[in-house]
Amino acid sequence: xxxxxxxxxxxxxxxxxxxxxxxxxxxxxxxxxxxxxxxxxxxxxxxxxxxxxxxxxxxxxxxxxxxxxxxxxxxxxxxxxxxxxxxxxxxxxxxxxxxxxxxxxxxxxxxxxxxxxxxxxxxxxxxxxxxxxxxxxxxxxxxxxxxxxxxxxxxxxxxxxxxxxxxxxxxxxxxxxxxxxxxxxxxxxxxxxxxxxxxxxxxxxxxxxxxxxxxxxxxxxxxxxxxxxxxxxxxxxxxxxxxxxxxxxxxxxxxxxxxxxxxxxxx
Numbered sequence: 001x002x003x004x005x006x007x008x009x010x011x012x013x014x015x016x017x018x019x020x021x022x023x024x025x026x027x028x029x030x031x032x033x034x035x036x037x038x039x040x041x042x043x044x045x046x047x048x049x050x051x052x053x054x055x056x057x058x059x060x061x062x063x064x065x066x067x068x069x070x071x072x073x074x075x076x077x078x079x080x081x082x083x084x085x086x087x088x089x090x091x092x093x094x095x096x097x098x099x100x101x102x103x104x105x106x107x108x109x110x111x112x113x114x115x116x117x118x119x120x121x122x123x124x125x126x127x128x129x130x131x132x133x134x135x136x137x138x139x140x141x142x143x144x145x146x147x148x149x150x151x152x153x154x155x156x157x158x159x160x161x162x163x164x165x166x167x168x169x170x171x172x173x174x175x176x177x178x179x180x181x182x183x184x185x186x187x188x189x190x191x192x193x194x195x196x197x198x199x200x201x202x203x204x205x206x207x208x209x210x211x212x213x214x215x216x217x218x219x220x221x222x223x224x225x226x227x228x229x230x231x232x233x234x235x236x237x238x239x240x241x242x243x244x245x246x247x248x249x250x251x252x253x254x255x256x257x258x259x260x261x262x263x264x265x266x267x
Contacts, residue, residue: 002065002226003058004035004197005233008100009079012039014088020116020153022167025092028085032078032105035037040074041108043166046082046101048094049234055167057104057248058230060145060168067219069141070134070164074107077234106166114152129155130193131201134163136208139189141165144210144216144253145263148173148184152192175249209259210267216254220247 013031025047031039047054054077061075080103095101117125129135129152142150144267147170154167170184171176177184193205225245231246232239252258262266 002062002223003075003077003230005077006032006035006079006105008079009033010076011044011076011080011084014085015041017089018043021114021191022153025090026085026095026103028089029108032060032076037207038108042074042105043108044078044080044103044105046080046085046091046095046103047169048101051182052172053248054102054104055230056171056176056236057168059227060147060171061106062147062223062226062230063250064141065169066223067088067137067141067144067215069137070158070162072106072109072164072166076105078105079101080170081263103106103219104157109156109166111156111164114155114163116153116158125157126152126192126196128159129163130189130205132163133208135193136188136205136213138163138165139205139215140209140212140259141192142188142215142248143190144261145171145173146173146249146253148177148186148188150188157191172249175245179187203265204261206265207267208265210265211255213259214256217251217256220250220254239251 002054010033011030012033015031016031017028024045029040029043030044033039058077064071079100082098082101085091110184114125114129127224147168155165158164173184194202197205215240227246228243231243235242
């Protein structure tokens, strides 16, 4: 399976809290051993399975890799030893009495989120991001996957160049989150482009999105077996039906011209 599931022994060392941890109070940095025993510097956030968040993170990372969207090189589902983590940092009360908790783990990407670039430089940084090919690929990917929370806090300006997407927690919003009682307002790079770029720039952004979407159908075919395996691991009680629903949703949104029709452009 492309998304490994690591036991508690893989969580090796607490390495502190990130400067911008978002709303999840459990997010931390840790040394994590991958399936080959290689130690990796990772962001880790606890995601109990009473919400779709962990499944969405795993599917999002897998699909991003298959569709050539820049994302962390390593991602995994990790069983975190809660009491060991509690020795290092306070945890919310809902984790009291819990021995192990599943978490999403992804390798640290060298660089800063676009949001971390302050003052007047932030406006320039936003425009530079939106003008990049990476931003258009990410925006198209988010439309395909019905992801509702892509903001400049989860797009990293890599120190190696380019932009990297992290945090796919709100993927498959209508299929998975609305039945779970959550309804997120859309926050996307497309909306950022529409409020930042001029008319010609917006049009070019949308055409590039539509062109990027042409690879989604093949990406879904390539990811199908791994996607089904992830669902079976995380939702064994209704794996077949859920896997079919996820595949049908993604397949419908990967059809030729689906995104171009939605955006009203010709690609």
